[in-house]
Amino acid sequence: MVRKFLGDPTAPLALKRGDKVASPRGDGKPDPHQFGRVVDGWCDVADTGSGPYTTSYTVEMDGHPEGRFSVQEFGYVVLSDDDFVRLRLQRKWREGLLVRHRRVAERLEPGKTPSTAILVGTGSGEACEACDEPILPTHGKVSYTRASGPPMYLHRRCDELWDELEFGTS
Ligand SMILES: [Zn+2]
Numbered sequence: 133m134v135r136k137f138l139g140d141p142t143a144p145l146a147l148k149r150g151d152k153v154a155s156p157r158g159d160g161k162p163d164p165h166q167f168g169r170v171v172d173g174w175c176d177v178a179d180t181g182s183g184p185y186t187t188s189y190t191v192e193m194d195g196h197p198e199g200r201f202s203v204q205e206f207g208y209v210v211l212s213d214d215d216f217v218r219l220r221l222q223r224k225w226r227e228g229l230l231v232r233h234r235r236v237a238e239r240l241e242p243g244k245t246p247s248t249a250i251l252v253g254t255g256s257g258e259a260c261e262a263c264d265e266p267i268l269p270t271h272g273k274v275s276y277t278r279a280s281g282p283p284m285y286l287h288r289r290c291d292e293l294w295d296e297l298e299f300g301t302s
Contacts, residue, residue: 133185138173144184145173152211153191154219155203162209164226166201167219168194195223217263217293230261232298255285262290 136143147153151170154162171192175184189208193199194216211219224230252275255267261284267273272288286294 133176133178135174135176136184138170138189143175144177145175145187145189146205147173147189147208147210152213152216153189153203153208154211155201155207156209160209162211162215162219164219164222166193167211167216168192168201171200194220195227214289214293217290218297220264221262221290221294221297224262255287258285260285260287260290262286262294 136145138145138147138149147170149170149172152167153170154164154167157163168191170189173187173189175187177183177185184205187205189203190200191203191208193201221230225232252273254269255271255273256269257266258273259265260267265287267285267287274286274288274291275283276286277283
């Protein structure tokens with residue numbers, strides 16, 4: 133038996149570094165408390181090349197790089213980009229890093245009316261507060277003014293996902 137590691141082009145691994153996965157809950161849906169990106173992995177193959185017989189991946193917990201967990205073959209759910217943003221939004225709400233009800237409650241001064249969304253069109257490298265990726269000139273951007281401080285910038289897609297999660301609409 134030979135152990136082959138992630139990054140070795142001859143390793144028959146289904147996932148690669150940076151892939152987004154979650155542990156499954158009992159119902160098979162992604163566990164919102166245990167998801168992140170693959171940072172390492174290995175598998176055992178027979179000397180004859182057959183296999184792999186055992187596969188294991190190390191996953192870095194989203195937002196908590198020190199909190200790594202392992203998943204074995206079939207013991208994970210692969211996340212789409214949208215699913216990843218959904219889980220990340222839920223995590224940030226849970227951890228108090230983002231405020232839900234952003235349209236009505238976010239740091240508004242007494243007597244002020246909530247701001248409305250401003251469609252700016254395209255990004256110029258601002259960080260999206262939902263997914264943390266830069267909003268590039270090829271991306272749609274939505275910005276929300278705040279009572280104080282810089283506006284909140286979101287990818288248009290991330291903004292839609294937020295609305296779906298928070299209001300059940302898009
Ligand atoms: Zn985004």
